[in-house]
Amino acid sequence: MTKTAGILIIGNEVLSGKVVDQNSPYLVRELRALGVEVKRITTIPDDVPVIIREVRAFAGEYDLVFTTGGIGPTHDDVTIAAISAAFGRSVVRHPLLENLLRRHYGDGITPAQLRMAEVPEGGELIEVGNTAFPVVVFRNVYIFPGIPEAVRRKFERICERFRDQPFILRRVLLRCDEGQIAGDLNGVMSRFPELQLGSYPILHSADHNVELTLESKSPEYVEQALRSLLDRLPPQAIVRVE
């Protein structure tokens, strides 16, 4: 079975249009390249009851859950409290995170700054060896901050643990109207029901105006479906196969 994932973007700043979410486009692309199927991306406010409900649902439904945002010292950073509550755990200070923070802030460290050492009870740190930025994971929930640079830096360190069999992707570029080939696509889908077949109008290309994408984890299945598709399509519509 293909590993599945859900991405939970936590942040009023995204929902109020102040910040464009860069984390879900990054994570979805990286996870796809690793062979993981992202089933859902949801953006929600920094609101404890809402986060509790979503984290519970995501953790039950997907193999992997990634949250971004709501990690920090201020009143609107409620992700750790909410994830803890979602699983009936207390919020505790992780000694290793506390050490890192005390080393960073020195003796003047404030209680607010120490909040960044908090994890759900039973939460673990991964990749702590040679980095000042370990990732916090609780069960199947990987907890990331909101800053895109930090998400990338952390994800790159741990991504290999998510690797699954890769998706095989072929593309067919066409010059035609989607409505003229819909029957051909239905024909392919009835013979290859497991195929992930996409059909997209393309507006800004000089040479084609429809792109078909064929995907599966089985190279043979994709090749058979591609041959079946090419046999059905009107030959004059085909610009190229990639």
Next chain:
Amino acid sequence: MTKTAGILIIGNEVLSGKVVDQNSPYLVRELRALGVEVKRITTIPDDVPVIIREVRAFAGEYDLVFTTGGIGPTHDDVTIAAISAAFGRSVVRHPLLENLLRRHYGDGITPAQLRMAEVPEGGELIEVGNTAFPVVVFRNVYIFPGIPEAVRRKFERICERFRDQPFILRRVLLRCDEGQIAGDLNGVMSRFPELQLGSYPILHSADHNVELTLESKSPEYVEQALRSLLDRLPPQAIVRVE
């Protein structure tokens, strides 16, 4: 009460990392400027049972629902069928859409192309007067295609019907550590519990590294909260107020 909205992005191409969703950043920004509070953005696959469940939940929970994607002539365009099923309605051809399509495609129109005339039974067209691109609405669900250019063109025509009292936004830019001002922010929140107060680390600015945002629909409330905040913050940390 502030009007609320949910945005439902329907498309395997987004979840598989082939296309970066431009529609939710656009809609969220426009809706915020109109005074509408977006409470949730969810991206889901072109999968009828999943769309049914989400559309039902969104339509019950928010004043306005916007869907994008899954409108077209091919097998993966299932949004209309799913929204119809979500409300126990049949899929019917809208005569005006059928006329527009027949005029566009001429006598050679295919059954697949005619699928683009389909709406949930009871669905209405808005802004049909002087445009070839009416928007389909069923109850509180506004149904948009996936192509960003089309979303913009259609949304611009109908946006005035969503206008609500505007949000008032003030910003305070600081040079400090968020952990040093967390107590000040808590103080403001306990006096102004209805304030939308955000605190964000800023990485790439020469003059400040924290941005605070204060929002409300009441100008007086924001101004009072701003004064209360400025009284509490360490004066040397304040770079400017916008």
